[in-house]
Amino acid sequence: MAMTKRENAMAIYNGEQPDFYGDFMEAMALIPDPILLSDLVPQDGEEHLDSWGTTYIWQPGAPGAHPHVTNENAVIKDITKWEEQLKVPSVKGLDWTMAENMANEVNRDEMFVGFLCGGGLFERSHHLMGMMNAFYNYMDYPDEMKAMLTVIKDYKIEVLKETAAHIHPDVVFFHDDWGSKQNLFLPPDVWRDIIKPLHAEIVQTAHDLGMIFMHHADCICQPVVEDMVEIGIDIWQGVIAQNDIPYIQEVTKGKLAMVGGIDGPKIDVENITEEEIRAEVRRAIDTYCPAGRFFPSIPNGICFREWNNEIFLDELHKYGRIYAQEHPINKAVN
Incomplete structure (x- = not known):
């Protein structure tokens, strides 16, 4: 009997044979919850504030x-005065009717119920003060940044x-991009001192609540895997091919499931052939799936x-199914 999508995903996740x-x-059925929806802005190219007071623009077509x-519009203009300037939105009193109805309609034998938790610690910090000021404050005001991020963690x-x-x-599909296509944004020691212990509390809470913690970061994370x-962290979603993925699989010893590996920008271009697109998909599957616990995307x-x-x-x-059939899992290696 064919596996459901959920069963197949769990087989990969557990290092077992998938279809x-x-x-x-x-x-995964991602449920749009009222906390997420309260921060959405119109796709009109105009400036809008989110619930934290940050200005966003969504350009048409973006x-x-x-x-x-x-x-001028930064929420945190002086990190030494963050307590005066930061206003944390409330998560209480929102209407969950639509989200509850949508979640109840999901057959959990066939699909996971998930939700997008955007604006992680690092992203929220630079959304509040701007990227360059955030870099400066992480380096020169680590205690103040840690104190502010503790409130955001809560x-x-x-x-x-x-x-x-x-x-x-x-x-929980948790978003926090920690780097660019070239490197981490913060020196690893700074990330470990400020971000890591607070993020660990978030991950532990998700586990205590019975959730798989899937962290989205479509960037370089190799120095901190x-x-x-x-x-x-149970699953790293967004693993770009600029990471040395086989090396990461080796050093993490199969303990970090990963989603990604296909070089999207390489194949999402004009004047590319069908075979070139198919070849990139096959390359990623052939290269990364042998180590197990890998979801090509x-x-x-x-x-x-x-x-x-x-x-x-x-x-x-097509090829994801062919590969599974032609490369059965070695039960001795998970």
């Missing part, structure tokens, strides 16, 4: 909204608890060009 190799995200932080924990009470998610294992989910995306998905679904 096919594919994107974990295809097995994949998402981006913070537009200046010295907020994220309240989000997890409130969401668990209403829709009982199987998975062993730390990610240490603090209990484009780190940001899709190609934005429709034709490219159709070819990518077709090859992923």
Whole structure:
């Protein structure tokens, strides 16, 4: 009997034989909750404030909204006065009716129920003060940054608890990009001193609430992957090919499931052939799936060009199944 999408994803996650190799995200019903929706801004190219007071712009045709932080509109203008300037939104008193109804309609034997928890510690910090000021403050005012991020950590924990009470998610899809396509944004020692212990509390709370913790960071995280294992991150979603993925699989000893590996920007271009797209999908599966616990996908989910995306998905679904059939799991190696 064929596995459901959830069963197949759990087989990969547990290092067992799946029916096919594919994107974990295809097995998850993401529920739009009122906390997430309260921060959405219109796709009109105009400036809008989110619940934290950060200015965002969502340009027509762009994949998402981006913070537009200046010295004039920054929420935190002086990190030594963050307690006066930071206003943490409340997660209470929101209408969960739509989210509850959507979650109740999901057959959990077939799909995971998940929710997107955006604006992690690092992202929220630079959304509040701007990227350059955040870099400066992490280096020169670490105590103040740690104190401010502790308050944000407490907020994220309240989000997890409130969401668990209403829709009982199987998975939290937690967003916090820690780097670029070239490196981490912060020196690893700074990340370990400030971000790591606070993020560990968030991860532990998710586990206490019965959730799989899937961390999205479509960037370089290679310098801290062993730390990610240490603090209990279950799945790293967004693993770009610029990371040395086989090395990461080796040093994490199979303890960190990963989603990604297909070089999206490489195949989401004009004047590319169908075979070149298919070849990149096969390369990722052939290279990364042998170590196990790997979900091949484009780190940001899709190609934005429709034709490219159709070819990518077709090859992923076809070759992901062929690979599973032709490469049965060695039960002695998980």
